Amino acid sequence: xxxxxxxxxxxxxxxxxxxxxxxxxxxxxxxxxxxxxxxxxxxxxxxxxxxxxxxxxxxxxxxxxxxxxxxxxxxxxxxxxxxxxxxxxxxxxxxxxxxxxxxxxxxxxxxxxxxxxxxxxxxxxxxxxxxxxxxxxxxxxxxxxxxxxxxxxxxxxxxxxxxxxxxxxxxxxxxxxxxxxxxxxxxxxxxxxxxxxxxxxxxxxxxxxxxxxxxxxxxxxxxxxxxxxxxxxxxxxxxxxxxxxxxxxxxxxxxxxxxxxxxxxxxxxxxxxxxxxxxxxxxxxxxxxxxxxxxxxxxxxxxxxxxxxxxxxxxxxxxxxxxxxxxxxxxxxxxxxxxxxxxxxxxxxxxxxxxxxxxxxxxxxxxxxxxxxxxxxxxxxxxxxxxxxxxxxxxxxxxxxxxxxxxxxxxxxxxxxxxxxxxxxxxxxxxxxxxxxxxxxxxxxxxxxxxxxxxxxxxxxxxxxxxxxxxxxxxxxxxxxxxxxxxxxxxxxxxxxxxxxxxx
Amino acid sequence: xxxxxxxxxxxxxxxxxxxxxxxxxxxxxxxxxxxxxxxxxxxxxxxxxxxxxxxxxxxxxxxxxxxxxxxxxxxxxxxxxxxxxxxxxxxxxxxxxxxxxxxxxxxxxxxxxxxxxxxxxxxxxxxxxxxxxxxxxxxxxxxxxxxxxxxxxxxxxxxxxxxxxxxxxxxxxxxxxxxxxxxxxxxxxxxxxxxxxxxxxxxxxxxxxxxxxxxxxxxxxxxxxxxxxxxxxxxxxxxxxxxxxxxxxxxxxxxxxxxxxxxxxxxxxxxxxxxxxxxxxxxxxxxxxxxxxxxxxxxxxxxxxxxxxxxxxxxxxxxxxxxxxxxxxxxxxxx
Numbered sequence: 001x002x003x004x005x006x007x008x009x010x011x012x013x014x015x016x017x018x019x020x021x022x023x024x025x026x027x028x029x030x031x032x033x034x035x036x037x038x039x040x041x042x043x044x045x046x047x048x049x050x051x052x053x054x055x056x057x058x059x060x061x062x063x064x065x066x067x068x069x070x071x072x073x074x075x076x077x078x079x080x081x082x083x084x085x086x087x088x089x090x091x092x093x094x095x096x097x098x099x100x101x102x103x104x105x106x107x108x109x110x111x112x113x114x115x116x117x118x119x120x121x122x123x124x125x126x127x128x129x130x131x132x133x134x135x136x137x138x139x140x141x142x143x144x145x146x147x148x149x150x151x152x153x154x155x156x157x158x159x160x161x162x163x164x165x166x167x168x169x170x171x172x173x174x175x176x177x178x179x180x181x182x183x184x185x186x187x188x189x190x191x192x193x194x195x196x197x198x199x200x201x202x203x204x205x206x207x208x209x210x211x212x213x214x215x216x217x218x219x220x221x222x223x224x225x226x227x228x229x230x231x232x233x234x235x236x237x238x239x240x241x242x243x244x245x246x247x248x249x250x251x252x253x254x255x256x257x258x259x260x261x262x263x264x265x266x267x268x269x270x271x272x273x274x275x276x277x278x279x280x281x282x283x284x285x286x287x288x289x290x291x292x293x294x295x296x297x298x299x300x301x302x303x304x305x306x307x308x309x310x311x312x313x314x315x316x317x318x319x320x321x322x323x324x325x326x327x328x329x330x331x332x333x334x335x336x337x338x339x340x341x342x343x344x345x346x347x348x349x350x351x352x353x354x355x356x357x358x359x360x361x362x363x364x365x366x367x368x369x370x371x372x373x374x375x376x377x378x379x380x381x382x383x384x385x386x387x388x389x390x391x392x393x394x395x396x397x398x399x400x401x402x403x404x405x406x407x408x409x410x411x412x413x414x415x416x417x418x419x420x421x422x423x424x425x426x427x428x429x430x431x432x433x434x435x436x437x438x439x440x441x442x443x444x445x446x447x448x449x450x451x452x453x454x455x456x457x458x459x460x461x462x463x464x465x466x467x468x469x470x471x472x473x474x475x476x477x478x479x480x481x482x483x484x485x486x487x488x489x490x491x492x493x494x495x496x497x498x499x500x501x502x503x504x
Numbered sequence: 505x506x507x508x509x510x511x512x513x514x515x516x517x518x519x520x521x522x523x524x525x526x527x528x529x530x531x532x533x534x535x536x537x538x539x540x541x542x543x544x545x546x547x548x549x550x551x552x553x554x555x556x557x558x559x560x561x562x563x564x565x566x567x568x569x570x571x572x573x574x575x576x577x578x579x580x581x582x583x584x585x586x587x588x589x590x591x592x593x594x595x596x597x598x599x600x601x602x603x604x605x606x607x608x609x610x611x612x613x614x615x616x617x618x619x620x621x622x623x624x625x626x627x628x629x630x631x632x633x634x635x636x637x638x639x640x641x642x643x644x645x646x647x648x649x650x651x652x653x654x655x656x657x658x659x660x661x662x663x664x665x666x667x668x669x670x671x672x673x674x675x676x677x678x679x680x681x682x683x684x685x686x687x688x689x690x691x692x693x694x695x696x697x698x699x700x701x702x703x704x705x706x707x708x709x710x711x712x713x714x715x716x717x718x719x720x721x722x723x724x725x726x727x728x729x730x731x732x733x734x735x736x737x738x739x740x741x742x743x744x745x746x747x748x749x750x751x752x753x754x755x756x757x758x759x760x761x762x763x764x765x766x767x768x769x770x771x772x773x774x775x776x777x778x779x780x781x782x783x784x785x786x787x788x789x790x791x792x793x794x795x796x797x798x799x800x801x802x803x804x805x806x807x808x809x810x811x812x813x814x815x816x817x818x819x820x821x822x823x824x825x826x827x828x829x830x831x832x833x834x835x836x837x838x839x
Binding site: 093095114116197207209210211356360363367371374453454459473 | 571
């Protein structure tokens with residue numbers, strides 16, 4: 001099923017003549033390639049710095065407000081990139097809060113940073129993505145046994161050296177998985193790059209489809225994009241496969257040290273700064289405009305319908321995706337073969353294909369193969385599952401990899417059949433990973449715009465759709481409440497995930 | 505596994521409890537590329553008067569056109585509403601629409617609708633210049649003056665992917681020729697000062713704040729800005745009004761009936777209402793555009809329709825020449 005959009009893309013791009021391919025190559029490809037790779041790289045670095053530092057501080061020190069800090073680091077996940085970009089473009093405008101603050105502090109001496117650049121896009125996407133790195137790095141840091149680090153310290157390594165040479169390599173699988181998620185988000189992002197006018201592959205594909213109605217050129221570009229991300233994924237796998245670490249459940253857990261007073265200030269200064277830009281400021285902005293809307297009595301009952309539609313869709317899509325992803329993850333985590341890798345990578349194609357391309361692929365498939373389904377939620381669900389399958393596969397597989405095979409073998413030795421073993425041993429042990437997968441998909445579905453915009457059943461407006469409709473005509477007062485509902489809607493899901501993590 | 509079961513059961517309960525909202529069979533479904541806010545007043549009135557319900561399915565004009573095309577005869581859309589005549593003409597060329605009764609479209613002048621009646625224009629907007637009133641821009645009389653070296657780094661335009669921008673360039677290309685337009689675009693590219701804007705409202709803002717001196721926008725964005733800031737130092741220049749000049753570029757928002765509509769009788773009624781005097785007033789007023797039907801008064805704030813001369817380029821050309829325009833924009837490397 002995941003291959004439907006890919007087949008559509010391959011089929012459509014086959015209809016591109018070689019001349020048009022050459023034309024594309026001459027006019028766009030080199031720039032697009034450079035822009036996209038650059039953006040992916042810078043955002044990956046940004047997310048690493050933000051995510052690992054915050055995860056390390058939180059995992060290694062006990063301090064006042066630690067739980068709050070954890071939440072603050074995860075909450076940016078609730079804000080879609082288009083909302084981020086929208087908020088920051090208006091904050092940094094001349095009459096925006098940040099713009100005014102900048103002029104008050106620097107006057108005319110230093111020009112305000114221009115957000116309509118690659119750096120602006122990288123800034124926004126890093127803020128929107130570092131939470132993935134934080135989550136996985138923190139879990140991994142908490143689970144790693146302290147003995148290795150202690151051994152390094154005993155051998156005379158400084159704390160920094162111990163971190164750099166022991167801890168960081170141990171983190172590698174987690175970081176690789178997190179970065180894969182981040183980079184795939186960057187490659188498929190439309191919200192931020194379109195608002196900031198930074199030409200990436202995805203944006204260019206949209207332009208082809210929107211401006212020229214040229215689906216073939218769009219498909220051609222999509223194919224290049226898919227190739228690019230597959231290359232990236234294969235590289236990532238290559239680096240990750242060289243090492244495999246198994247944690248055994250009996251190892252001691254790390255005891256986080258109580259932070260000293262000075263450390264406390266430093267920690268909060270660092271985390272506070274990250275949280276300010278990645279969540280607090282956007283939240284205050286959204287609350288401000290929602291309040292304006294409330295006072296102007298612009299919020300009607302239909303907002304509850306939009307919220308309900310969004311949550312319903314998120315719930316269904318996440319559940320279906322996690323169930324479908326499980327066999328793929330199991331297969332690949334247990335049997336390494338050419339075929340299982342192939343299957344795995346194939347499932348990740350949907351994530352990088354732009355939403356409209358996935359949508360058109362699914363429409364075409366459903367209309368020709370099972371037309372009776374058309375028009376209902378099923379079509380939209382299919383597209384969402386195709387898009388977010390890789391997220392679920394990634395995190396379930398990461399959990400499976402940390403599960404020592406001997407535990408499963410023990411189950412089999414004790415007489416459990418494969419199914420019983422799966423149900424009573426494997427699934428309970430990877431519960432955390434499954435919950436994480438569910439939540440990640442849920443959140444992404446909740447934020448998803450392009451495919452939903454095209455495939456939603458008639459009259460089935462979700463929150464992102466409303467945000468898009470209202471913000472395209474600059475109706476801040478109407479877009480902000482929808483964004484607020486979106487943030488509130490993700491809270492229970494995040495709470496479930498954090499609880500499952502603590503339970504481990 | 506308890507957590508799964510609990511979660512699953514509780515949410516399953518929620519799912520079953522709430523019915524999925526979907527359009528009922530007796531409602532007209534409109535694929536709309538125009539902001540809801542501007543369409544809802546007229547729909548409300550129409551439903552009140554006729555009892556026919558109308559559901560808006562909003563998305564980007566072109567995405568909806570793509571959808572209509574892929575769906576073919578299985579589409580549930582009865583009507584297609586777009587802000588851009590180019591999209592309507594493209595849909596017509598792809599054979600997605602059915603002809604409207606002549607009696608319905610006759611009230612709209614031929615220039616603002618398809619020759620074969622496959623779509624009809626509802627409201628028109630002018631591509632005008634907005635200038636900062638504190639700066640001397642007396643030499644700016646034409647859109648082509650935007651390429652004047654005196655305006656280096658002082659003009660504001662949207663990026664070249666913007667539908668209104670493309671439509672405008674198509675008009676200039678048709679009225680003044682490809683070569684003149686090409687060299688004009690090059691001049692504009694030199695004058696934008698390194699960046700274009702992603703929204704028209706930001707173009708107006710940049711001019712009002714003095715960062716730029718002149719901007720190219722659809723007329724209603726200027727009045728929208730003045731709503732919020734009545735004292736903003738901006739003025740409207742209606743370009744190319746001199747004798748022998750091409751006149752200001754128009755674009756229309758319009759509507760068409762899907763070829764496969766199951767409720768075309770009701771759909772025709774809706775279009776009939778939209779071109780009626782009352783419907784025209786409601787539709788155009790919501791966004792301060794010019795009613796397509798002659799004799800219906802536009803908003804008093806905007807320049808009176810008989811005081812400005814519009815270019816003679818037919819709206820259908822906006823669709824036919826769109827790809828040629830994009831080719832030109834790309835060849836110039838317009839940002």
